[in-house]
Amino acid sequence: MANQALNVMNKNNDKKSDEFVPRGALAFFALMLLCFGLIWLGMYWLTLHRQLGL
Amino acid sequence: MTIDARSYQMQPSLRAIILIELLVPLALLVFGAYHGVLQVLYRAGAIRATSFAGIDYYQGLTAHGVINAIVLTTMFAVALGHALISQELESPLSTFGAGLSLALMLLGAVMAAAMIFLGKATVLYTFYPPLKAHPIFYLGLALFIVGSWIALFTWIPVYLRWRKQHPGQKTPLAVVGMFATFIIWQMATLPVAYEVLVMLLPWSLGWTPGVNVVLSRTLFWFFGHPLVYFWLLPIYVLYYTMLPRLAGGKLFSDFAGRVSFMAFIVLSCPLGLHHQFADPGISSTWKAVQTVLTLMVAIPSMLTAFTLAASLEHGARQRGGSGLFGWWKALPYFSHESWLFPYLFCGLVIFLFGGVTGIINASYAMDNVIHNTAWLPAHFHLTVAGPVFLGILGMSLFLITGLLNKPVAALPTVVAIPYIWMLGTFTFSTGLFIGGLRGEPRRTNLGLTYLNPASPSYRPDWWISTHIGAIGGVIMGFAILLYFIVLIRSLLAPTLKNAPPFRIPLSEAYHDETAASVRNFTPWVTVAVILCMAAYYVPVRDIIRSKYQPAPAYAPSSAVPIANVR
Amino acid sequence: MASSSLPHQEGVAPIEKRVLWIATIFTALTIGLIAYAAWGLGVGVPTCMPNMPVFKSAAIIKHGGKNYEIHFLARMWRFEPSKVVVPAGSTLDVAVTSKDVTHGFQILGTNVNLMALPFVLTTGHVQFNQPGIYHIVCHEYCGAAHQNMNAIIEVSSQVDDISAEGLPSLDAGHNLADAKGCLACHSVDGNAGVGPSFKGLWGQSSQLADGSVRMVDAGFVKAMIQHPEATPVKGFDPVMPAVPMTDDEIEQLTNYIHELQ
Numbered sequence A: 001m002a003n004q005a006l007n008v009m010n011k012n013n014d015k016k017s018d019e020f021v022p023r024g025a026l027a028f029f030a031l032m033l034l035c036f037g038l039i040w041l042g043m044y045w046l047t048l049h050r051q052l053g054l
Numbered sequence B: 001m002t003i004d005a006r007s008y009q010m011q012p013s014l015r016a017i018i019l020i021e022l023l024v025p026l027a028l029l030v031f032g033a034y035h036g037v038l039q040v041l042y043r044a045g046a047i048r049a050t051s052f053a054g055i056d057y058y059q060g061l062t063a064h065g066v067i068n069a070i071v072l073t074t075m076f077a078v079a080l081g082h083a084l085i086s087q088e089l090e091s092p093l094s095t096f097g098a099g100l101s102l103a104l105m106l107l108g109a110v111m112a113a114a115m116i117f118l119g120k121a122t123v124l125y126t127f128y129p130p131l132k133a134h135p136i137f138y139l140g141l142a143l144f145i146v147g148s149w150i151a152l153f154t155w156i157p158v159y160l161r162w163r164k165q166h167p168g169q170k171t172p173l174a175v176v177g178m179f180a181t182f183i184i185w186q187m188a189t190l191p192v193a194y195e196v197l198v199m200l201l202p203w204s205l206g207w208t209p210g211v212n213v214v215l216s217r218t219l220f221w222f223f224g225h226p227l228v229y230f231w232l233l234p235i236y237v238l239y240y241t242m243l244p245r246l247a248g249g250k251l252f253s254d255f256a257g258r259v260s261f262m263a264f265i266v267l268s269c270p271l272g273l274h275h276q277f278a279d280p281g282i283s284s285t286w287k288a289v290q291t292v293l294t295l296m297v298a299i300p301s302m303l304t305a306f307t308l309a310a311s312l313e314h315g316a317r318q319r320g321g322s323g324l325f326g327w328w329k330a331l332p333y334f335s336h337e338s339w340l341f342p343y344l345f346c347g348l349v350i351f352l353f354g355g356v357t358g359i360i361n362a363s364y365a366m367d368n369v370i371h372n373t374a375w376l377p378a379h380f381h382l383t384v385a386g387p388v389f390l391g392i393l394g395m396s397l398f399l400i401t402g403l404l405n406k407p408v409a410a411l412p413t414v415v416a417i418p419y420i421w422m423l424g425t426f427t428f429s430t431g432l433f434i435g436g437l438r439g440e441p442r443r444t445n446l447g448l449t450y451l452n453p454a455s456p457s458y459r460p461d462w463w464i465s466t467h468i469g470a471i472g473g474v475i476m477g478f479a480i481l482l483y484f485i486v487l488i489r490s491l492l493a494p495t496l497k498n499a500p501p502f503r504i505p506l507s508e509a510y511h512d513e514t515a516a517s518v519r520n521f522t523p524w525v526t527v528a529v530i531l532c533m534a535a536y537y538v539p540v541r542d543i544i545r546s547k548y549q550p551a552p553a554y555a556p557s558s559a560v561p562i563a564n565v566r
Numbered sequence C: 001m002a003s004s005s006l007p008h009q010e011g012v013a014p015i016e017k018r019v020l021w022i023a024t025i026f027t028a029l030t031i032g033l034i035a036y037a038a039w040g041l042g043v044g045v046p047t048c049m050p051n052m053p054v055f056k057s058a059a060i061i062k063h064g065g066k067n068y069e070i071h072f073l074a075r076m077w078r079f080e081p082s083k084v085v086v087p088a089g090s091t092l093d094v095a096v097t098s099k100d101v102t103h104g105f106q107i108l109g110t111n112v113n114l115m116a117l118p119f120v121l122t123t124g125h126v127q128f129n130q131p132g133i134y135h136i137v138c139h140e141y142c143g144a145a146h147q148n149m150n151a152i153i154e155v156s157s158q159v160d161d162i163s164a165e166g167l168p169s170l171d172a173g174h175n176l177a178d179a180k181g182c183l184a185c186h187s188v189d190g191n192a193g194v195g196p197s198f199k200g201l202w203g204q205s206s207q208l209a210d211g212s213v214r215m216v217d218a219g220f221v222k223a224m225i226q227h228p229e230a231t232p233v234k235g236f237d238p239v240m241p242a243v244p245m246t247d248d249e250i251e252q253l254t255n256y257i258h259e260l261q
Helices: A002-014 A023-052 B012-043 B057-088 B095-117 B135-165 B173-204 B213-241 B254-267 B284-318 B326-330 B340-361 B364-370 B375-380 B384-404 B411-437 B460-492 B522-546 C014-040 C172-179 C218-226 C247-259
Strands: B251-253 B509-511 C059-062 C067-075 C078-080 C083-087 C090-098 C103-107 C113-116 C122-128 C132-137 C150-156 C163-165 C205-207 C213-215
Touching: A023 B284, A023 B340, A023 B364, A023 C014, B012 B057, B012 B095, B012 B384, B012 B460, B057 B095, B057 B135, B057 B173, B057 B213, B057 B384, B095 B135, B135 B173, B173 B213, B173 B254, B173 B522, B213 B254, B213 B284, B213 B340, B213 B384, B213 B522, B251 B254, B251 B284, B254 B284, B254 B509, B254 B522, B284 B326, B284 B340, B284 B364, B284 B522, B284 C014, B340 B364, B340 B375, B340 B384, B340 B411, B364 B375, B364 B411, B364 C014, B364 C113, B375 B411, B384 B411, B384 B460, B411 B460, C067 C103, C078 C150, C083 C090, C090 C103, C090 C113, C103 C122, C113 C122, C172 C247, C218 C247
Parallel strands: B251 B509, C067 C090, C083 C150
Antiparallel strands: C059 C067, C067 C078, C083 C163, C090 C122, C103 C113, C103 C132, C132 C150, C205 C213
């Protein structure tokens, strides 16, 4: 039974076009870093503002 | 396809030990959570007194920190390690070792807790000298930590034997993660054990006239930063090895998991100075060096975020999700069968905000804006009280009901709890972020002065932030109350008959590469030790050379120093 | 572990390499901006001052032309000085140390955010262009009255020189009250804190928690010093510890309180 299961799974791996590429995760990741960057820059500005009045 | 039939079954003694390690801290959490709710009420000025129902504010705050952030987190990590390592390496563990570990942790916890409740250790969980606690408090903490070390010592021979018997085979990822956790813990706790046993305990007994405050703070924070990875990494183990399967998919990359754990081994420890940016006695150059290292440790967390998102996407698409963002809708947010999913998922959502605020805190001079303000508890309630706490709650319920063959009661409530908790922490932290930016201090009984209209120190501009925080805290308390109800109902439910032997269902990997670089701990641990020494040698040497005057002891209640016994 | 049943796929997925690159660039940008702020703009953190002598009492030092140096002493549970008034446009070098335990020192609205440790010096620098009240808060738990510990810097366009309140006194009675810890909770400026202010206290009718009334005289002062738990005063938390003092010291303190009538 293990062999049959292995064959079923291996069939999928032969087709490169079937490979799972997590584009959605990449989009989320980019969006996450963008938001992080904006929040971080906000605090960066606040730090400079409080010391230098910028 | 998973091969579930295994010859190994968990030995009854280990089952008992794990159950105690999960249930005792949850019982203590009743008080730990109760005083969390009280704190937001004090801070909003709803309680304007030094104490409530016999417990002083700062005493309760000490208990809240020690119970929630030391006892609960450590005992859970040990229990999870016992469960995963014995299962994945298919081996019993030394009952003597696991039992001794538990006994020391329990003894230490009881000693520390007793001193706290007797009012003899109102020093907060950081126990900064020269505020002094009772010697039994320090001894209890030391015993507790030694108990946690012994857990690792019982696992090592099992692991080494497994490697010998399975040459060429990858160590199961869950095992790698738990070992990474406890290797980090071992490195982290050595300096604080020195601080407690060599510096603070003799001083608290009156044997030495004073303590080097700069050195003790530096040793504490050498420990204090990897402490947060000790909290996080067991949850990362759940994220990498359980979450994908709960989502209906596979872990996107096994290699990413291993690399992350190894990167944490290297980068967890040489960073503690970022908790001491405002301290004297440490050069700004070395504070800057450790800032760079701290920002580098953000990278394995970022890789983790991507890998988990990819794994979730895999599961979501298996479940029929589509589109660049639309697939998020297909995840099992309220599924009763995968009820553990929201505990892990909501933790991740909360962690997004915990992570970015952590990066802010570590960004050198940016810390000046928020150090020791309410911003800090706002940050760490989105980390230790976010993914870590939810993971502990969910996995404890999973392990307890599984090991006792009990059903999980009230499943609709069970899946709702993480969302209620998330609402609570977001509300709480919003209030405290705003308050922190307005200068509201942390660790302060605001109700007596700053939020008391009758006080000359009254700050009406802190009213809104403390009240938002209070609403959040009450919601969090409500979520925990629901959890305790579910837990007790599950424990009281009739045992399931004919339940299959308990196994923790772990995920398969989609990309399952064999990479030699992550197959052994030794090179990574070696680099970690060298890096720690490189990052700390000069600062510690300078502290010792500066020969700071030893500071005499004070009790929290008096400005007159405690006279020495001898 | 189940993964051993899957065929191994070689190499790190290209998408993961992309992710690592993005993360590294993000981190590098962050480090770069921090470095610019620190070395380009002088926005940094306290550093160690190994050769600076640590002062034992608070002081104001004028360096001419609205440049001032303030030595703040943090102690349970107040700052000395407790109030400083400076002209707008002043630059302040602040140095902080602690007399006893670890305290915090933050001038709200500025980047001066320091830890005050006993026998160690922490320094900060701030320029006050905007008039206003700037609160100083102790933000590190330092004992029972931590929440009472704060100070004020008032920046005013109406003054042209610095002045301060709450600096150390030369009065022997005052210093005895300080050494015995009384001033940790009792002010001498008329403002009640954890305990009533000594100023104006003598001869008052003090209402006790049980409703009875006692006059503040020598006998009452002695009773409070030796057995404070016997006579809790209404409106104040009953936290006063018994203070071990000789009869001479009690007499000296009683005279001091009488002086502040």
